[in-house]
Amino acid sequence: MSEGEVKMKSAARHDRVRQQHSDELAEDYVEAIADLLTKSGQARVIDLQGIFGVSHVSVIRALKRIEERKLIHKTVEGSWRLTETGEAMAKASSERHELVLNFLQALGVSDLQAQVDAEGMEHHLSSETLSSMRRYLDQNQ
């Protein structure tokens, strides 16, 4: 492998890392909205403000951007719902979150820290790594 190829590969990897970052917020929001809808039947700006710990302005603008991506839409009553695409993303995110959380716990990480780390990691794992985690859990249960 030439030096040039090493550099290209490296650049491509970092591109991917950056791309992942730009999706994290949307995933966090659809997950939170799905959660709120399950638990309380509504997902308002102020609920999300509480969850993410940012100003309501930041929530509103994030919601607008996510709405443009056809992941969510607003009801006439002012609550937010998921589109089918959004539902799919929320379901995938939540399954992935559960898997990572269970994996970390199985590895011996405390529940609280596993929760924190799962949230940090979950947007950065390939399907291959997720499969390996699943396999580990299967073999150790």
Place this chain on the structure above:
Amino acid sequence: MSEGEVKMKSAARHDRVRQQHSDELAEDYVEAIADLLTKSGQARVIDLQGIFGVSHVSVIRALKRIEERKLIHKTVEGSWRLTETGEAMAKASSERHELVLNFLQALGVSDLQAQVDAEGMEHHLSSETLSSMRRYLDQNQ
């Protein structure tokens, strides 16, 4: 645990996630600079441009911000060096990277994918989770 406490904890978690993000770039740069210095004895803008796959302008501005944080400094010849703080960060980052990479490989992830995922994950792992990974490696070597 009251609903209010749940919300506060959740907000605090997300704050932490955001804080981690703002440090990732600095860590990536000090790691890359340390790497370049070891391999070629110099770390110039153009070398970093090749590694990260961004324009030289983005590299220059990132370097300036990182310089303000006293992690790096520029030599008269135009190469970049690490300060002691920067060295420490690079060393810690690189050890953590190795650990995560080895862990993923031990888990059965392919070398290439393990490299990619290690880069994505490494900034989001607590010392507790890193310890668990180390323990797993010790028990399975």
Place this chain on the structure above:
DNA sequence: CTGTCGATGTAGCATGGGCTACATCTAGAT
């Protein structure tokens, strides 16, 4: 009916990180 309060929305600003286009500077070739 009106005042107040909670929720939402808008205006405008900062910072980080990306870019292109242009300017400079140095070293090597002619």
Place this chain on the structure above:
DNA sequence: ATCTAGATGTAGCCCATGCTACATCGACAG
């Protein structure tokens, strides 16, 4: 001596994400 190419730096733009301050709107108390 000058021309060119590579490396670096500057000017100025874009977008995402954060914020405060102000405006609106609806519901409920008085």
